Amino acid sequence: MLKSLRRRMTLLFVLLTVPVLTAALVGGAWLYRQQRRQAVDTLFGQTVQSLCDALAEASSVSDTWLLRQQQGAGVVLDLWDNGQPTLFSARTRQNPATAALLDLARQTAAEMALSSAETADVLTFTFADAAGASWRGAAAVLPRDGGNRLELVLVQPTGSVFGAGAGLFFVLLWLGGTAALGAAGWLLAGRMLVPVRRAWQQQNEFIAAAGHELRSPLAVIKASLDAAGQDSTRQGEFLRTARRETDRMAVLTDDLLVLAAGDAGALTVRPVPTAPDTLCIEVYERFYPLAREQGHPLTLTLPDGPVPPLVTDAGRLSQLLSILLQNALDHTPSATPVSLTLEVLPGRRVGMRFSVVDRGPGIPDDRKEKIFHRFYRGDESRTCKQNFGLGLSVARELARLLRARLTLTDTPGGGATFTVELESKSS
Helix, strand or coil: CHHHHHHHHHHHHHHHHHHHHHHHHHHHHHHHHHHHHHHHHHHHHHHHHHHHHHHHHCCCCCHHHHHHHHHHHCCEEEEEECCEECHHHHHHCCCHHHHHHHHHHHHHHHHCCCCCCCCCCEEEEEEECCCCCEEEEEEEEEECHHHCEEEEEEEEECCCCCCCCHHHHHHHHHHHHHHHHHHHHHHHHHHHCHHHHHHHHHHHHHHHHHHHHHHHHHHHHHHHHHHHHHCHHHHHHHHHHHHHHHHHHHHHHHHHHHHHHHHHCCCCCCCEEECHHHHHHHHHHHHHHHHHHHCCCEEEECCCCCCCCEEECHHHHHHHHHHHHHHHHHCCCCCCCEEEEEEECCCCCCEEEEEEEECCCCCCHHHCCHHHCCCCCCCCCCCCCCCCCCHHHHHHHHHHHHCCEEEEEECCCCCEEEEEEEECCCC
């Protein structure tokens, strides 16, 4: 699906950008055509003017010189002396097609009212021959000594103003630009889809892991119920096992709902003035029996002075601290001390630091970030059935929701310390 989406995004990018490229190249080609036409016209005019100047100043003109000028400028010369074609023109007119072309040019110049013999103005014009080809022409009358005059006519094929290969260059430029835009669109679409691909992969992994975790308690519940129906003497034991697994599934479901709501942006908070010390006492009293049952000395440390109220969601904060305490009790050996500490942050209007400190084996540096991943367990196996590896990922989601800073550091002397720092949302 993502590949198809990438192709469609690339196609859309090309469809949006290629018209811009086409318009730019068409504009560039038109500008190039105008500049080249102007340059060709200017060069033709300079050629005509230089010939006129040379003929006006020369006492005699050789056919060799005229032929060299004709070949160098890429024109066809027709030079008449006192109304008669010169020997050079007579030879040129031996070709009937060339003679017809020159006659047509002379006729066009005459129709455009060529200047009188007393002027040496140059007249430039364009015309089409019998085959429809376009030609550029120029005519001039050059006064000579003794009342004589020379009549000069030049013709030159206009051809393509792009010049040789210019049109092909613009076509290749368009094709290359289109290919480059397609490649750029493909790469851009790939980069844009990276978060989508990552989210898609995380969703698939999340669903697969959730299905794996749900399968085990469901299997235990089914087996316990079947056994309870077959063995009435141990029915109570089997039902207790089924109830315990049902409770575990309820915890898993609640965690999954929190994470799903967080991903969808549906989690909300209700900030109210909260007494942080009272909240810590409530959490401590709730976990004290469980800690005592598991053999963990649990302590609570509060500031000596008065603690200012904190405007936050007391329920979400209590849930966050409960997860951290439960994690400390579950992942440290029996008789390991665990403490809950509250500190008022100095220099802040209303800021608190909640710390859950244990003296257990600690967490290696290479796992400090991984433990917040969903379904991650420190032993990197799923044989342990006491937890699902979701607690700390839920804690991070709650910390994000509360705009709190959740960090993990090593406890001096050994162990792990989870710290939650947050400020009041409003006074």
